[in-house]
Amino acid sequence: KAMEDVLKDRGLKKGGAVLLDIEKSSVLGMVSKPDADMSKQQTLQNYMLTPIYPGSVFKTVIAAAAIEQNEVKPGTSFNCNLNLYGEPGDDKGTLSFGESFAQSCNYTFTSLAEKLIKKDDSVIENMAEKLGLTQRAGWEGKLYREDGFRQLYNEKSGVIWGDDKDKTVKKAVAQTAIGQKNVKVTPLEVANMMAAIARGGEKKQVKIADKIEYKNKTTMASFKEQPLKGENIDKYTAQQLQKILREVVTSPKGTGRRFQDLPYEIAGKSGTAQTGMFTKEKQTLYHKWFAGYFPADKPKYALVVLHMDTPGDKALTNTVFYDIVKKVHENEINQT
Structure with missing residues (x-):
């Protein structure tokens, strides 16, 4: 409810937010805009379960591969x-690996x-698979006679390459490295990646329910915690x-420096993806992301906010992320 209110108050028209409990690997809140209207088919899509261009959030995958391969x-x-x-065309100067991540330098990650x-x-x-970006994040398993029961019915999974031949094309590799070209992942997968990193690499399926009860409150079925298939980082x-996700916020030029004065320490990564679309005034439209977790030293929550099809200077992503973190803090104080 609090998350719905934030998006409504700030006027985020398309996109949404997803908040996870890292320890329980469960959804605390998920909002997709626009609101569902049965007379408009396009509003019935939950964007948090839909693969979308991630932009520079995907640099997390390249960073992980570079660390693992000792590059x-x-x-x-x-x-x-x-x-x-x-090619010449940017102006960020000479940066270390951590500074490159904090300031989102494209060349570092494409090279x-x-x-x-x-x-x-x-x-x-x-590496994308190790971080949980190429398989559905939601809980799947056996429920009575149904082997492939899924808690999140309409959830899709991420895609990295459209064509294997692209791996030999320098420009295609560069575009893929920064989360463009054919890369599409769901906000839920991204939130789950942040949760996995926060808990030291272990990736798990995400639940929206712990159990199903009979009317008399006895348990009909319970959903046990399950790992996501495949290797972990x-x-x-x-x-x-x-370390580098934290630097995004602590660095004076970090793309998440706005979050320095929040009541929790934040770690995360921003993303700006080109959509190939424009406003009537010929302004470029972007998908603007911020994905992270908090408190950075003892992670409890993973949060992703996405504002879709927005001119860069009108993006509400950081404002909404900021407000949701404050709401979480208020909620915690009220519960103690």
Whole structure:
């Protein structure tokens, strides 16, 4: 209810937010805008369960692969005056790996992706899978005679490559590395990735219900905690990711510096994805993300906010993220 109120008060028309309890791996709140209207088919889609271009949030995957493959040595620096294709076109100067992540330097992550993919052309989708971005996040399993019962009926799963040939095309690799081209993931998957990193790498299925009860309150069926299939990232990779996700907020030029004065310490990553669409006034429309977890030192919550099809300067993502964190804090104080 509080999350619905924040999105309504701030006027976020398309997109939404999802808040997870990290320890229980359960949904505390999920809001998708626009509100459902049975007479308008396009409003019946839950965007939090729909694959969407993630933009630079996807750099988390490239960072994880670079850490795991030991591509980032202490003292390594990157020329962030170059754009994603390695041509002059940006003005961020020379940055370390952590600064590159905090300031979202495209060149750092496109050049790392190029190196990584030359060694192993499956490295990006393999790391995305380890972080839970290529399989549905919601609880699935046996319920009575139904083997494939799903708590989140309409949930889709993320996609990384549209065509394997793209792995040999420099520009396609660069666009993939920054969460464009064919990369699409759901906000729920992204929130679940943040929860996995926060708990040291362990990825789990997300529940929206613990059990089904009979009318007399006895248990009809319970949903046990379940891991997501496949390998996890190792503890060292998770620790290094935690460090750079925190730097996004603590760094004076970090894209999440606005969250420094919140009552919790925040760790996270911003994302801006081009949609290929424009307003009538020819302004570019973007999907604007912020995905993170808090409190950074003892994580309890993972939160993703997405504002879709918005001009960059009109994006409400950070405002809504800020307000939801404050609501969570108020809620905690009221419960104690």
